[in-house]
Amino acid sequence: MTATSIPSSSAEPSVHIFPDLEALSRAAAQHVAAHIETVLARREQYALALAGGRTPHRLYELLADVYSGHLPWSRVHFFWGDERFVPHDDEASNVRFVRETLLDAIEVPSANVHPVPTSEPTVEAAADAYRDVLHRHFDDREHTFDLALLGLGDDGHTASLFPGAPADDDQWVRPVEAPAGHDVRERVTCTLPVFNDAEEVLFLVSGAGKQDALSAVLDDRDPSLPPSHVAPRKQLTWFADEAARPRA
Numbered sequence: 493m494t495a496t497s498i499p500s501s502s503a504e505p506s507v508h509i510f511p512d513l514e515a516l517s518r519a520a521a522q523h524v525a526a527h528i529e530t531v532l533a534r535r536e537q538y539a540l541a542l543a544g545g546r547t548p549h550r551l552y553e554l555l556a557d558v559y560s561g562h563l564p565w566s567r568v569h570f571f572w573g574d575e576r577f578v579p580h581d582d583e584a585s586n587v588r589f590v591r592e593t594l595l596d597a598i599e600v601p602s603a604n605v606h607p608v609p610t611s612e613p614t615v616e617a618a619a620d621a622y623r624d625v626l627h628r629h630f631d632d633r634e635h636t637f638d639l640a641l642l643g644l645g646d647d648g649h650t651a652s653l654f655p656g657a658p659a660d661d662d663q664w665v666r667p668v669e670a671p672a673g674h675d676v677r678e679r680v681t682c683t684l685p686v687f688n689d690a691e692e693v694l695f696l697v698s699g700a701g702k703q704d705a706l707s708a709v710l711d712d713r714d715p716s717l718p719p720s721h722v723a724p725r726k727q728l729t730w731f732a733d734e735a736a737r738p739r740a
């Protein structure tokens with residue numbers, strides 16, 4: 493597996509380009525597994541925020557196939573960076589997506605899995621309930637997630653924070669309406685302060701359709717795009733495949 497690092501406009505982000513999504517996914521699985529082992533060598537629990545969308549599909553499969561018996565999954569807590577306001581068995585559900593690709597293949601107590609409660613009567617109530625889940629889990633800790641996985645939309649959104657979303661927010665979780673054209677309009681999303689209070693964030697970006705958005709964030713730091721404001725406590729890392737590499 494060969495990766496090339498490309499200079500970014502700031503010293504902080506670490507950017508790695510891989511030949512294709514398979515190589516990216518294998519590197520990401522190693523990165524996540526190594527981070528889990530490192531953190532759990534000094535702490536009891538690990539909090540991982542999962543991304544939706546198609547890009548992390550292979551990563552989740554690899555974590556299940558390669559690392560199912562090699563990581564202390566019973567000490568890992570799973571959260572979601574965002575969710576569509578649909579039942580958990582809906583094909584658009586991020587929870588269903590992760591259950592099918594990862595959670596059903598590893599031994600993790602149900603108490604460690606913290607999905608957005610989309611059974612609430614309204615998307616506002618689901619956001620309120622999920623906000624409570626995060627505060628219960630993180631208020632007495634010095635940071636939120638140990639690692640948050642994020643994707644990048646063609647339009648430059650991440651999680652369900654769309655272009656123009658505020659860079660700061662006094663709430664950790666918001667109900668949002670995705671712009672027209674997105675598969676499910678009613679969403680629940682973590683806000684930037686939650687991701688920025690994580691120890692690490694790893695973006696996973698694949699496909700030529702992401703070139704412009706990736707360039708707008710990495711090269712231009714476009715302030716209208718939420719990923720431009722992602723700055724976690726310790727490390728911001730971008731994994732992209734060659735197809736998504738910003739055009740020079």
Ligand code: 6PG
Nearest residue numbers: 544545546547643644645650651
């Ligand atoms: C979602 C994700 C969303 C996703 C991007 C990229 O719920 O869909 O949170 O932010 O990460 O839209 O999606 P792809 O990986 O499918 O390109």
